[in-house]
Amino acid sequence: MKIAPLVFSGMQPTGSLHLGNYLGAMVNWIEMQKTHSCIYCVVDLHAITVWQEPAELRHAIRQVTATYIAAGLDPKKSILFNQSQVSAHAELAWIFNCVARLGWLNRMTQFKEKAGKDREQASVGLYAYPNLMAADILAYRATHVPVGEDQKQHLELARDIAQKFNNDFNKEIVAAGFEDGIFFPLPEPVITGPATRVMSLRDGTKKMSKSDPSDLSRINMTDDADTIAKKIQKAKTDPEPLPSDEEGFEGRPEAENLVGIYAALSGQPVADVLKEYGGQQFSSFKKALAEVATEKVGRIGAEAAKLMGDPAEIDRILADGSARARAVTEPVMAKVKDIVGFIRS
Template sequence: MTETSLTIPPRVFSGMQPSGNLHLGNYLGAMVNWVAMQRTHDCIYCVVDMHAITVAQDPHELRKSIREVTAAYLAAGIDAKKHIIFNQSQVAEHAELAWVFNCVARLGWLNRMTQFKEKAGKDRENASVGLYAYPNLMAADILVYRATHVPVGEDQKQHLELARDIAQKFNNDFAASIAEHGFGEEFFPLPEPMIQGPATRVMSLRDGTKKMSKSDPSDYSRINLIDDADTIALKIRRAKTDPEPLPSEMQGLAGRPEAENLIGIFSALSGQSKEEVLKQFGGGQFSAFKAALVDLAVAKLGPVTAEMKRLSGDAAYIDSVLKDGADRARVIARQNMDAVKDIVGFVR
């Protein structure tokens, strides 16, 4: 039975952009969860370099970032032999399916995408078409593998909903052809979001109301995965807090975003619940809590950082991982893209 028959195997797809340093939010919000899902799903993890060029990139820095993100995937514990790691631009079917989806998606759908409005700002006329059509390519990334589950952050949930809309419209528009070619009532699955992980939304160390981001101008707002122990310690000690002692119960965190963020980070790194962390540190000053958080963060992130740096020094190995992953991804993508061509009515 082929992949393009009636049975669609459960499959996870997700990816990260190679733009700037990966940070604690990427690790706790995505990578820890990705590693865990390897035990229960077939996983495809992509370095989405085609998405990265929706804004200007230095070619030398882009190549470096692609390899660095790949090193981070491996250092975090993703098994490139059992699962697939590759960079998007090596599998042309992503772009090929994206064009089909450009012709399926409606302009009104894209006009509702809030992330374009945020990234383009007031000068939208000068934003690239790629930035505007980004969600269609994201839909193609997922559906070219007919992925059934997608771990996403809250900021990407709207894009996944669009991918579901595109899949549904394709299935409806080509229902007769899908059936004619033996694929049953629908060809594309409606991928399900998986919003989970120990800390799905890690906030800035300088402002607990803003998400930790690699685009924040202050390096003290985030803990980068390449930071050494001294840098991690300095950033945590300088993390914004408030003058009140830590509460002993969760309701005491209301209206205290910086305190809640640091408790959340400790909880995610330690595997304890927030309630357990507050029982341990409630009533104490931030100085003692921060000291414990420094020790925990260094112990948890130190091995990942060391392995990242080791792997980043071996570009030939990283490139071999990406090529092997791309070769295996292409087999799945090509089969599905050929089926799409048959359904749409292309001659091949």
């Protein structure tokens, strides 16, 4: 039985979305909704793998939703919802907890990084996070997943879980009408975008992150024009002029990062940016970068703030998206339960 192409991806409502999220993922999401059936999720179940203040979590879910829409995700073209409103995510995650092997999860580098030295105090949810991510994708039998490099290992695990499920239940899958024995597709990563790795404004060797203790390390999608300009002016650079070609970036990660951001925001190749600004000092280049960043990010932030002024409308959009998402997952979960051997009413 042929599986139609379907895109799934999501972001956590923990802290404000930042420029790295936008350039590394959302720009690509917006383009993909023009050519694919797309489902975009606010992954609030993932958020609670570490403690969240409930009132702040509700605000953050709405804030991320508002930013999605302000950036260009169309809730009429794509399905846009928050994960906790669709029970299939949690149900399928439990089944996958029983399919995935401990050895697979032990190899996940993100758990080691997030749990740190005191792993015994980490939540079981943080450890089993990749199984839930697999369920997020496969509850829709999604075929393509736009992800950052840091999530590629988790997507490989999702493929392993799908393959093992198909192998373990091959006889039942064929009996259910899937003659090729494939119920879950092996989802493909889509790692593209104008700037797939946007780095910290304070350290060009580290990825821009919500968790960085310095707010000056990132441009938040909620920052106003003055704040954006200030952060760019304070961004770390080196004393040399901008290089005239890309080979000149060797050993200069901050220069490469700022030029890459400018290129992505302005829609130009890096080579063209260097033709225009190569040989100039960072002081003049930062002014140009601040202009393009405040125009693009400031516009999105202003629109998101306007949307946040009507939380009931955001909740309505999420409720509508959740209903549409459930319509996709319900027949999938019915088949899964039959294949596994559960009795359904």
